[in-house]
Amino acid sequence: MPDIFHAIEFAAHAHAGQYRKGTRIPYIVHPLAVARILIENDAPEDVVLASVLHDVIEDTPVTLAQVRANFGENVARLVEAMSEPDRSDTWENRKRDTLEFLETAPPEVLLIKVADQLDNIRGIREDYMRLGETVWKRFHRGREKQKWYHQGLADVFRRRLTSAQGAALAQEFSENVRAVFGE
Secondary structure, X not given: OOOHHHHHHHHHHHOOOOEOOOOOOEOOHHHHHHHHHHHHOOOOHHHHHHHHHOOHHHHOOOOHHHHXXXXXXXXXXXXXXXXXXXXXXXXXXXXXXXXXXXXXXXXXXXXXXXXXXXXXXXXXXXXXXXXXXXXXXXXXXXXHHHXXXXXXXXXXXXXXXXXHHHHHHHHHHHHHHHHHHOX
């Protein structure tokens, strides 16, 4: 079984030269933060491995076949589920499709997604407190569209993540969404 260090090296190589949107932070920091959230919440090993790799198909030249060859079928299935199928569609359609997909997604996918989005909203919250409204300039869609999407995620996570670990992550996500967007 491939271990976490193999996944970290693989993802670091795949994301080499990439930065978080609008920052000087190397992109690899994000999947590592997602993995940390899941490790701290006792997620299964395949879920943690997939969290480290969750953006490699979507944002790098890495293929699903390469993920499968290196990490096995289950990790590849989870990474595929975390990848938007049609990046050419509009942001609104892609996010609507994501919310719809999460209504029936397997529990392991929901765990990765909540950890992924929790790291994202924590970063937005920190930047919002530091930069104020200018934070929205780094996104392709502004505050109102971001609010719609994040509140939709919070709703799905609250309803679907019922295990102790999932419910705690959903609660923390919701609290951060309220802190950023109000209501």
